[in-house]
Amino acid sequence: MGKSKVSLVKKPEDFNIEEAIALVSSSSTGGIVIFLGKVRDENLGRKVEKLIYEAYDEMAIKEMERIRNEALDRFPIVDALIWHRIGELEVGENTILVVVSAKHRREAFEACAWIVDEVKKRVPVWKREVTDEGEFWIEGDRHVPVKR
Structure with a gap:
């Protein structure tokens, strides 16, 4: 998958969690x-059949890099990684991977939660939900029917 700490991963490729852990690990990592x-x-x-993720790749990568850098500045962590998949993803498939290393667990948990929230708020990745009742764009808490 590559060695970048920020990436959009196009289906059929999936996350390599061992690689992600290795990328954020160091001798100062306690958790x-x-x-x-x-x-x-x-x-x-509604019964979800699949999600379709689309992104403005260049802007999404830049914003994920900004979020990662902000997390490194804001929290006493060792490192962080953000990978987001795009494409048609079936039920049970992976969508996003955030890995945070720190000297202590509390900081890692807090930073990880913050990163996930910021990615959902700020990164130009759009989610279309395909259900038994039709297709919907997911915009935060809003579900907007897809017009055909």
């Missing part, structure tokens, strides 16, 4: 926190 997002089978009472 590593991993968040692995998955496609779930239900949302708001």
Whole structure:
């Protein structure tokens, strides 16, 4: 998959979690926190068939790099990694991987949660949900039907 700490991963490629851990590990690492997002089978009472992630690649990478750098400045962590998949992802498939290393677990947990929240708020990655009731663009807490 490459050795970048910030990446958009196009399906069919998936995350190599061991590689991700190695990329953020160092002799000062006392703990590593991993968040692995998955496609779930239900949302708001609708049966989810798949998610389709699209991105403005160049801007998404730049914003993820900004978020990573902000996390390194804001939290006493050793390192961080953000990988987001794009393409058509089936139920059970991985969507996002955030890995944070720190001397202590609390800082790693706090930074990891902050990174995930910021990615969802700021990165130009769009999620289309395909359900048994139709397709919807997911915009934060809003679900906007896809017009055909």
